[in-house]
Structures are given as structure tokens and as C-alpha cells.
Amino acid sequence: MTVDYRPSRGIVPAAICVAFGALWLSPSPAHADDYVLANSKTHKLQVLADGGAAWCSPALRLRMVLDADSPDSGNAASQMEIMSRLKTPIATDCKTAESAIVSVIDRGKTTGTFAATAKGGWQFAALPAPPTVPPIEQKADEVKPIVPPVAAPAPAPTPTPTIAQTPAQTSAPAAPTIMMPKEKGYIGLLLRILKDNPALAAEEATIKFWAAYKFNREYSQVQFQEFKLQPLLARAKDDLSQTISSLPQADYERGVAIFNTSFDAYNFQKQVFPITLNFDQVTFNTPHYIQSSLPSTIALKVPDLDAIAGIPMDPTAAQAFTERRTRWNSVNRSVSIAVVIKIDPSGFHRDGWGYQAALGTVESATFFTDNELREQIFQIGPDEFAKWRQAKAEEKVAAAAAAAQREAELRRQQMLAMREQYIRQIGTASTSVKLANFANDGPLNFYAPLNNLRAARAAALISGKPVAVTMLVQAGSSGRSTIDTSFPGSLQVTVMDGQPDLKSSEWYLVRGLLSVPDSAGTLAAQLTTQAVYPCQQPKCAEAQDPAVIVDRKLAALQGGAQ
Amino acid sequence: MLTKQHKIAIAAGLVVVTVGGGWLFAKHQANVIAKDQIDGFIIRHNLGGTVAYRELSASPFGSATLSDVSVRLSPATAITVGSLSVSDLTMKNNQVRGFTVTAEQAQVPLLALAREHRDNSFAEALGLGYTVLGGNITLSAHYDDEKNLIAIESAGAVDDAGSWEAKIKLGGVSPYAIDSLAAIASTPPQQINALQALGAAAPALQTLVGTTVAKVELAVNVDGYRRRDAQVTNHDLPPEGPSTVPTGMTANDEYKLVQAGMAPSEARAAREAVQSWLTKGGTLRIATNLDQPLPIFRNGSIMTPSFDSFDGFMAATKSRVSN
Numbered sequence: 001m002t003v004d005y006r007p008s009r010g011i012v013p014a015a016i017c018v019a020f021g022a023l024w025l026s027p028s029p030a031h032a033d034d035y036v037l038a039n040s041k042t043h044k045l046q047v048l049a050d051g052g053a054a055w056c057s058p059a060l061r062l063r064m065v066l067d068a069d070s071p072d073s074g075n076a077a078s079q080m081e082i083m084s085r086l087k088t089p090i091a092t093d094c095k096t097a098e099s100a101i102v103s104v105i106d107r108g109k110t111t112g113t114f115a116a117t118a119k120g121g122w123q124f125a126a127l128p129a130p131p132t133v134p135p136i137e138q139k140a141d142e143v144k145p146i147v148p149p150v151a152a153p154a155p156a157p158t159p160t161p162t163i164a165q166t167p168a169q170t171s172a173p174a175a176p177t178i179m180m181p182k183e184k185g186y187i188g189l190l191l192r193i194l195k196d197n198p199a200l201a202a203e204e205a206t207i208k209f210w211a212a213y214k215f216n217r218e219y220s221q222v223q224f225q226e227f228k229l230q231p232l233l234a235r236a237k238d239d240l241s242q243t244i245s246s247l248p249q250a251d252y253e254r255g256v257a258i259f260n261t262s263f264d265a266y267n268f269q270k271q272v273f274p275i276t277l278n279f280d281q282v283t284f285n286t287p288h289y290i291q292s293s294l295p296s297t298i299a300l301k302v303p304d305l306d307a308i309a310g311i312p313m314d315p316t317a318a319q320a321f322t323e324r325r326t327r328w329n330s331v332n333r334s335v336s337i338a339v340v341i342k343i344d345p346s347g348f349h350r351d352g353w354g355y356q357a358a359l360g361t362v363e364s365a366t367f368f369t370d371n372e373l374r375e376q377i378f379q380i381g382p383d384e385f386a387k388w389r390q391a392k393a394e395e396k397v398a399a400a401a402a403a404a405q406r407e408a409e410l411r412r413q414q415m416l417a418m419r420e421q422y423i424r425q426i427g428t429a430s431t432s433v434k435l436a437n438f439a440n441d442g443p444l445n446f447y448a449p450l451n452n453l454r455a456a457r458a459a460a461l462i463s464g465k466p467v468a469v470t471m472l473v474q475a476g477s478s479g480r481s482t483i484d485t486s487f488p489g490s491l492q493v494t495v496m497d498g499q500p501d502l503k504s505s506e507w508y509l510v511r512g513l514l515s516v517p518d519s520a521g522t523l524a525a526q527l528t529t530q531a532v533y534p535c536q537q538p539k540c541a542e543a544q545d546p547a548v549i550v551d552r553k554l555a556a557l558q559g560g561a562q
Numbered sequence: 563m564l565t566k567q568h569k570i571a572i573a574a575g576l577v578v579v580t581v582g583g584g585w586l587f588a589k590h591q592a593n594v595i596a597k598d599q600i601d602g603f604i605i606r607h608n609l610g611g612t613v614a615y616r617e618l619s620a621s622p623f624g625s626a627t628l629s630d631v632s633v634r635l636s637p638a639t640a641i642t643v644g645s646l647s648v649s650d651l652t653m654k655n656n657q658v659r660g661f662t663v664t665a666e667q668a669q670v671p672l673l674a675l676a677r678e679h680r681d682n683s684f685a686e687a688l689g690l691g692y693t694v695l696g697g698n699i700t701l702s703a704h705y706d707d708e709k710n711l712i713a714i715e716s717a718g719a720v721d722d723a724g725s726w727e728a729k730i731k732l733g734g735v736s737p738y739a740i741d742s743l744a745a746i747a748s749t750p751p752q753q754i755n756a757l758q759a760l761g762a763a764a765p766a767l768q769t770l771v772g773t774t775v776a777k778v779e780l781a782v783n784v785d786g787y788r789r790r791d792a793q794v795t796n797h798d799l800p801p802e803g804p805s806t807v808p809t810g811m812t813a814n815d816e817y818k819l820v821q822a823g824m825a826p827s828e829a830r831a832a833r834e835a836v837q838s839w840l841t842k843g844g845t846l847r848i849a850t851n852l853d854q855p856l857p858i859f860r861n862g863s864i865m866t867p868s869f870d871s872f873d874g875f876m877a878a879t880k881s882r883v884s885n
Contacts, residue, residue, distance in 0.1 A: 432798045450798035454689035457794065461688050462676045472799060488795045518673070523691045523793050539800065 037062065038086055043078075044070040047086060047102070056094035059323040062102035073106050080114055080124045087122030099320045100124075115316045178364040178381055180340060182247065184256035186284035187213065189298040192252045193348055193355065195244050204233070205292030211236035212288040255300055255341045255360060257282045260371055262333040263311055266318050272310040273318065275335070280305060281357055282341070298348070299357035300341055307388045308337065308365045311377060325369070335377065336368040361389070411443060412557035419550055427546040438543040439470045439509040439533060441556055453488040456514045457525055466513035469527065472540060473510055475502040482526070490523045499532040507535035509543060588622035596620035600628070615646075625649035639674040643667065650702065657744045660704035670695040690790040696721040705740050709733070711776065712740070724784035733855045734772035738765070771862055774855035775879060783845040810836035815873070822869075822877030832876070832883035839885055850879035 035055035038047040044067035049055035064079060072078045083102055090097055097118060104112040114124040181188050194201035211219045211232050222228035263273035283299045313321060325332040344359035362385050367377040415422065422444055426434060432449035440448075451469040460467045473493060476484035482492040483502045493510065495502060502508065512529035516522070536542050543549070597618050604613050616630035627647035634640040644667025652660035672684045673693035687695070699718035705711070712735045719725035746759055811833040819829040839846040850856075856879055860866045869875040876883075 435799075452796050452798040454794045454796040455685065456689075457691075458682070458685035458689035461673055461693065462680070462682070462685070464677060474800070487800045488797070490793050490795075518693065523790065 034063075037089065038082075040082070043072050043082060045072060045082070047083070056096060057324075058096055058098045058326070059320045060090070060094065060097050060100035061324075062100055064102055064104045066104070066106045068107055070106070074111070076104075076112050076126055079104055079112065080126065083114055083116070083124040084122065087116075090122055091118070099316075099323060101317070101320050115320065117316075117319075178340065178366065178379055179250055179254065180338070180364075180366075181251040181254045181256055183243075183251065184258065184338070186286055186298055188251065189255050189284060189300070189343075189348075190286075190294065191244055191247060192255075192343070193295075193298070194240070195247075195252055196347060200293055201240065201244065203293060205290055206294060207233050207237045207240065209286075209288060209290040209292055209294055210240040212290055214239055216288075253343055253345075254363065255282075255284075255343055257284070257300070257302075257339045257341060258373070259337045259339065261335060261337065263335055264333075266313075266315075266322070267310075268315060270310075270312075271314055271318070272312040273333075274310040275308065275337075277305045277308050277337075283357075295354040298355060300343065300360040301357040302339075302341055302360045302362060304362050304385070304389060304392070305339070307362060307385060307392075308339065308380065311335070311367060334369075334371075336371050336373055338366045338368065338373060340364045361385075408557045412554060415443075415550070415554055415557065419554070422550045423546045426549055431544055434544045434546070434549060435472055435509060435540055436470050438540070438549050438552060439511055439531070444550070444553060451514075453491055453525065457516050460514055460516045460525075461518070464518075466515040466528075468511070469514045470509070470511045471514075471527065472507065473527075474507050475504055478502060478504045491525045491527055493527045493529060495529045495532055499529055500534055502532075503534075507538055507540055509533040509535065509540050585622070589620070592620040592622045592626075593618060596626040600626070624651045635675065636678055639671050639678055641671070642669045650704070652704065654707060657741055658747075659707065659740070660702075662700065662702035664698070664700045666698045668697055668699060686796075689796070690787070690794055692723065692790075695723075697723075705735070705737075707737055710735050710737070720786070722786040722790070724782065724787050726783070727779070727781040729777065729779040731776040731778075732858075733774040733776045734857070736769040736772070739767075739769045767864065771859050771864055773858050775850065775852065775858060776855045777852065778848070778850045778879065778881070780848045781845050783843075785843045788843055810840045818873045819877055822871075822873045824877040824880070828880070828882060832881075835883045835885050844885050847884045848876075848881055849884075850881050852879055 035049040035052055036046060037049050037055075040046075046065045048063045048065060050061040050063075051057065062083075064083065066073050072082065090100065099117045100115065100122070102114045102124065103110050104114070112126060114126055116122045116124040183191055194206065200206060208219075208223075212223075214236060215232060218232055219229075222232055259277065261275060261277070263275050266273055280303045281299055281301050282305075283297050286294065286296050289296065322331050340363045341360040342363045344361075346359065348355040348358045350356075363382050364385070365380045366373075367379070369375040369377060425446060426437060426444060429437075429446055430449060433446060436448050436450045437444055439450075451471050453471070456467060456469045456471075471488070471491075473485045473491065474487040475493070476486045478501065480495045480501050482494055485491045485493060486505070491514075493502060493508075493512075510527065510529045510533070511531040512527050514525055514527045516525045533540070533543070597620075600615075600618065604610055612634050614632050614634070615628040618626060618628055620626040625647060626649075627645055628643075629645055631643040631646045632640040633643075643665045645665070647664045648661060649664070650660055650662040651658070671694050672687055675681065676684045676688060684692075697718060697720040699716070701714075701716045703712065703714045706713075710733060712732050714730045714732075715728065717725070717727045742765070813833075816829045816833045819832060820826050824832075835846065838844070856868060858868055860868055869878045875881070
């Protein structure tokens with residue numbers, strides 16, 4: 001193998017020449033800012049370092065650029081071997097180097113990433129390729145926040161991608177398609193309000209605000225000179241109208257919040273730089289206060305911000321990432337996050353002088369190393385948030401079920417401990433209360449009797465909808481649908497599937513929904529059952545036994561706890 | 563040459579035309595006057611947004627009828643009256659001395675009111691299906707200045723609930739008391755000064771000391787209500803044993819009537835009538851049986867009434883209870 005190790009300036013030390021065999025000097029095809037660390041005609045590749053003459057740094061950023069006909073194309077093992085042979089020039093020419101990341105670029109595409117450290121003897125090893133969808137570890141009682149894995153740090157700051165471009169990172173997962181509204185923060189939301197309220201948009205004070213925002217210097221100069229102000233206001237009016245009409249509908253459905261925050265110390269167990277967004281409402285302040293009907297603040301209530309919980313990286317990449325951000329032994333932990341929030345269709349509603357906070361959900365989050373949103377680290381896309389939300393919803397259901405189970409078991413234990421006392425207590429209750437307790441789920445209630453037809457009719461009429469009742473009925477005929485009752489009378493019962501047929505003259509304890517038609521003078525009422533207990537004795541005498549009632553409750557709790 | 567018959571016929575025709583035209587003219591004038599009075603009353607009492615009617619018909623003899631009257635209780639609910647008439651209006655010194663008001667096809671939307679106010683006050687009636695109370699009612703009051711006698715009568719019926727009739731005659735009512743009441747009644751509420759009203763009412767109350775009961779007749783029928791009461795139970799459990807009949811008057815109540823001065827036979831008859839009314843339905847009537855008007859107050863003070871209970875009233879007025 002012949003690899004040409006060639007500093008951009010100076011003479012190649014003889015020892016190095018020997019070590020690398022046939023060496024030659026050649027003009028570098030690389031960019032002027034690149035430092036050519038090695039050049040091999042045999043292997044048809046170059047190894048370049050970012051930073052030109054100042055390439056040496058504690059965390060080196062290298063690129064192995066293969067020619068189209070390189071024999072090492074697609075051979076990661078030989079690529080790593082070539083890199084490992086460069087340990088001497090790296091160690092010799094850059095004594096401060098502690099780690100290096102090399103991206104293999106084959107036919108213009110990044111095909112692999114290797115990393116090595118000085119402590120490890122500059123033995124390069126491949127970093128795993130990042131999955132395109134972040135794994136969400138699902139536990140029964142926990143939904144992990146979204147932390148898309150990043151296997152390597154972001155590229156050097158030389159390229160300065162913008163949000164709108166959302167370029168694919170050389171080492172980050174393929175960026176999802178993210179909708180990023182043009183106008184961000186307060187202005188973006190204000191445009192939404194103005195679009196919904198043309199009268200407000202046409203107010204002179206609003207036009208003044210827009211002039212102050214859009215033509216700030218001119219406005220400051222002429223704001224107290226009415227003859228010069230008028231043409232500016234006319235221009236601002238046209239500009240506002242043009243802005244409102246030109247924004248796509250998708251922009252109006254979203255808001256963008258920029259959070260300048262910092263990440264915490266690396267969590268080696270979870271392999272993530274944790275970030276905490278411990279709030280659920282984002283308030284945007286007006287950039288220019290002009291006395292007007294415009295709100296001074298606009299707020300979005302975003303309950304799922306906690307999904308954004310960190311910057312995941314493997315340890316090697318994380319180390320390189322922090323070292324790159326270390327100056328004077330201090331790690332710059334600042335990051336900016338541009339969060340796109342989908343606004344609920346109900347939008348904003350007036351509340352006195354301002355607007356109520358509109359409901360929103362996080363659609364995407366893009367992380368940047370700088371406040372100007374130039375150097376992007378990675379993104380979390382809508383799919384990831386959707387999966388997170390679904391997992392969270394499932395977690396809620398599971399948690400509620402588990403809580404109900406725990407509650408049932410706790411109640412059962414308590415009830416079991418007080419069984420004798422409860423039996424004595426319910427024994428002193430009225431027959432109606434006893435039967436109601438027998439028929440109803442839930443804890444013992446010493447004050448709730450069965451419902452009577454007249455009061456239930458009134459409640460259903462006043463509320464305008466069916467009301468839940470528990471009643472003792474005697475069937476007037478047999479069947480399942482609209483069965484007349486002998487008691488209480490003026491009531492027809494319909495039993496639902498899975499419940500027993502009613503038999504004429506038999507008694508039943510039923511729970512269900514009672515409805516009454518509105519029409520004047522109608523005495524009919526309908527009861528659709530949710531639970532039916534066929535009484536063994538007339539008027540359900542057996543269900544009045546206090547011990548039976550308490551034991552039935554215990555059995556129900558036992559079932560609920562399982 | 564006109565015959566005598568022809569002359570008579572022509573004369574009769576002229577009389578008919580003149581009287582008919584006069585009647586129409588008088589009726590038109592009566593409508594104008596009545597409309598002025600009613601609209602003026604509505605405006606003075608700030609009832610413009612509350613009370614409305616579709617049509618007014620008045621007769622030259624002092625009666626007026628309003629059609630399709632509505633008394634709006636809220637934007638969504640109103641009491642409606644198909645026909646509201648005022649008749650037998652008598653005046654003296656520009657003060658009302660007598661009137662009869664009749665409301666027919668009146669409807670009170672109980673369910674709408676309960677829903678609007680989330681009010682359970684009507685729960686009992688609603689439970690029995692009285693979502694709209696419909697019926698008729700008549701109220702009349704006439705005062706005889708010479709005899710100091712006031713006669714108040716009321717009758718009415720509520721659809722599928724019951725009916726009532728009440729006739730009350732009171733003697734010894736001074737014109738001063740009537741004038742005071744009439745003055746207060748005719749003053750728009752916003753112009754009533756509480757202190758002045760109290761000052762006017764106090765002497766009027768003093769004049770009530772001489773008031774006597776001349777005659778009271780009451781008749782109540784609640785068959786409709788009773789029928790619904792039986793159809794829609796308000797019991798959550800079936801009654802134990804045979805169906806029990808509510809006891810209207812106990813033996814003790816009968817004894818109290820006797821103690822209050824009623825003849826034992828009358829007291830027994832009253833108890834039987836009440837029991838029959840409760841069990842069989844029909845009408846319960848209570849009528850006083852006085853030879854002489856009975857002073858309501860004794861010793862010239864309103865602090866010492868002649869009876870302090872219903873039993874005492876029944877005994878003192880020798881009332882008879884029948885079906």
C-alpha cells in the first residue's frame with residue numbers, strides 16, 4: 001500500500017516516508033480550507049482535515065474522500081486500516097489531538113463514519129449507522145421522551161444550513177420532511193389572528209405596529225412627523241396585506257417557538273444529553289409595543305413539550321461533541337430548539353383585552369448549536385411525535401387500568417378488614433338503600449336509595465337526556481324489548497345483549513338509563529338496562545341480607561383487582 | 563203613494579242603519595280608548611319587552627278582550643294566554659270598584675322554565691308529566707260602596723289536574739281601604755315609595771278591624787292530578803300490604819273541630835266528606851253557614867283574630883264540608 005502523507009507546508013520527514021513506503025508530493029485537489037493529511041494514488045483516496053492550516057484541534061474532523069475507481073470503495077475494513085496507519089502523523093503533527101472522527105465519502109455520499117481517540121492508540125473503529133426511526137422503549141408505566149439517536153456529532157460549522165433547507169446531516173439520520181413556517185414566534189401567530197380578523201388588521205394602530213416591525217428604522221425616524229409617516233403607513237398596509245395573503249395556509253396552522261436552553265451532563269446509561277422543557281405553555285411577547293388592540297402577548301398551551309427530552313449520542317460521538325464545544329476547560333452547553341407547534345383548529349379566542357391561549361401540539365423540533373439557527377444538530381419529525389403521543393396515550397390507559405386495579409385491591413383490603421362493621425352498618429339502612437347497594441358497583445353507600453320513577457322522570461326531563469337509575473321492577477310481561485312493568489308501572493324496560501330475558505311477574509334489580517319523551521302529558525318512560533339482576537325471591541328479599549351485600553361488593557372488588 | 567206599511571218599513575230601516583252605524587262607531591271608539599289604556603299601562607309599567615298581544619277587541623259597554631297574549635319570562639320562555647278579557651269594569655271617582663278578568667287557554671311552560679333555570683322547584687309536577695300547565699282562570703272582584711261589601715270570586719281549571727271555585731264575601735270593608743289598595747295597585751312599580759306605601763297602608767290596615775266574613779264557598783276537584791299520581795309512583799319500593807289510602811282527617815281532627823265549637827254531627831260529616839274525596843275523588847266543598855256576618859277581629863284590634871286556625875275558622879263560621 002502506498003499512502004502519501006503530506007503536510008501542506010514543509011518537508012516530509014524521512015522516517016515517515018519510510019513508514020509509508022513509496023511516497024510522493026502532489027498538489028492537493030482538496031478545498032483551500034482543507035488540510036491534506038494523506039493522498040494515495042494507489043488507493044485513489046485523500047484524507048482531509050477541516051480547518052486548513054489550523055486543522056489541529058483536540059477533536060479532529062477528518063474526511064476520507066475516495067475516487068470513483070478507488071479499490072477501497074465499499075471496503076470498510078481497508079478504509080479503517082488506512083486510517084489507523086495515519087496515527088503517526090496525527091500524533092506527531094497534532095499533539096493536542098485527543099479524538100478524531102472521519103467520514104468516508106464515496107462518490108459524493110457518506111458511506112461510513114470511523115472514530116478513534118489518542119488514548120485508544122488512534123485505532124479507528126466504525127460507528128454504527130443511525131437508524132432512521134428512533135426506538136421507543138415501551139415500558140408498562142413509562143413512555144420515553146423522544147430522543148432520536150445521533151451516532152456522530154454534527155459536521156463542522158463550515159456549512160451553515162438554514163431551517164428552510166433542513167439539509168441531511170452527514171452523520172445524522174435522514175431528516176424527516178418538516179414543515180417550517182416562514183414567520184416565527186409572536187409575528188407568526190399574530191398574522192394568524194389578523195387573517196381571522198380583517199377588521200383588526202385594518203386598524204391604523206395595527207398598521208403602525210407593522211411599520212414599526214417591518215420598517216423599524218424608518219418608523220423610528222418619522223413616527224412623530226405625520227406627513228412623512230403617512231406614506232410609510234401606506235407602504236406598511238400594503239406589505240401587511242401582501243404578507244397575509246401570500247402565506248400558505250399551512251403556515252397559519254402552525255406556530256414556531258425558539259427555545260434557547262442548555263443540555264445537562266451526558267447520561268452514560270441512556271446515552272443522551274438530557275434537556276428539560278418543564279412547562280406546558282409558551283408565551284410570545286410583542287416585539288414592539290404600540291398602543292393598539294393587538295395583544296401584548298400570545299400564548300400557546302402545548303401539553304406535549306416534555307416529549308423533547310434530550311440529544312442522544314453514543315459515548316464516542318458525545319465526547320467528540322463536547323470537546324468540540326470546550327473552550328478554556330468549559331463546555332458550551334447552549335442549544336437552540338426550533339419547535340413547530342400545530343395549532344388546534346379552534347384557534348384563538350378573545351378574552352378581555354387579549355386572547356386565550358390556543359391549544360397546540362408539537363409537530364417537530366429542530367436542534368441547533370447556535371442562537372442564529374445555522375448549525376443544525378438533528379431533528380425530531382412529526383412521525384416520531386405521533387408515535388410518542390400514541391405511546392403516551394397507551395401508557396395513560398395502562399396506567400389508569402393499573403391504578404384502578406390497585407385502588408380496587410386497596411378498597412377490597414379495607415373492606416375485608418371492616419367486613420363485620422359494614423355488615424352491621426348496612427343492616428341498619430333502609431330496604432331501598434340495601435337493594436341499591438346490592439345492585440350498584442362501587443363502595444358501600446349508606447345514603448343512596450333506589451330511584452323512584454317520578455323523580456327520575458323529572459331529572460331526565462330537566463336535563464334533556466337519559467339519566468342513570470337503579471330501580472326495582474316487576475315485569476308485566478315476558479321478553480326483552482319495551483317490556484311493561486307492573487311495578488313501578490308507566491315504565492317500559494329494554495334489556496341489552498348479554499342480559500337475561502324478563503319474565504312476567506318476576507322481580508328484577510336493574511341499572512340503566514331512563515329516558516322520557518318531551519311531549520306534554522306523556523307518562524311513558526323507557527329504561528334501557530346496563531345490568532340486570534333477576535331476583536330469586538319476590539321484591540328481591542334475598543338481596544336485602546347485609547352479609548350478602550357486603551360479600552357481593554368484596555367479590556366485585558376481587559374481580560376488579562385481577 | 564207610500565202605504566203605512568211602507569213608511570213603517572222605511573222608518574224601521576232607518577232605525578236599523580242608524581243604530582247599526584252607531585254601534586260600529588261606538589265599538590271603534592271603544593277599541594281606540596281601550597288600546598290607549600292598555601298600551602299606556604304597558605309603557606308606564608315598563609312592560610314593553612315583556613307583555614305583548616296580537617289583537618284587541620273592546621265593546622262600548624266596558625269590556626275588552628286581548629288575543630294571543632304573551633308574558634315573556636326570558637328570551638326563550640313565555641306564558642301565553644289565548645284570550646284575556648276584562649269585563650264588568652266599574653269605576654267611581656276614577657278608581658276601579660269592580661272587574662272581572664278571564665284568561666282562557668293559558669299555558670305555563672314548566673319544563674322550559676325548569677331547564678332554563680336548572681330549577682327543581684317543578685320536579686314534582688314535571689315527574690307527573692305536567693311539562694306545560696294549561697287551563698283557564700277567572701277572577702272577579704266587586705266592591706259595593708254603600709254596603710261596604712266586597713265580593714271576590716275565582717274559578718279555574720288546569721288541564722288534566724283539577725279545578726276550583728272560590729267565592730268570598732267580606733263586609734265592613736271601608737272605602738278608604740279600597741281606595742288605598744287601588745292607588746297602590748295602579749301606581750307603576752318604579753314610582754312606588756316603600757315608606758309612602760307603608761304610610762298609606764297602615765291606616766288602611768286599621769280600617770280592616772271592622773271586616774266581617776259574610777260568606778265563603780270553596781270547591782276543589784283534583785281528579786286529574788290524583789289519576790297521574792297513581793300512574794307515576796313516587797315510591798322506590800312497592801307498598802307493603804294492601805294499598806293504603808291517605809288519611810285526610812283523623813279522629814283527632816274531628817275532635818278538634820268539635821272542641822272549636824262545631825256540632826259533632828257536622829264534624830263527622832266533614833270527616834266523611836274529606837275521606838270520600840280522598841278515596842273516590844270528585845269535588846270537596848266547604849261553605850260557611852253564617853246567619854250574621856262574623857267579625858274577623860275581636861275587641862277592635864287586628865292582634866286578636868276571631869279564629870287562629872283552620873279548625874277554628876270552620877267552627878266559627880259553622881262551615882259545612884260536603885262532596
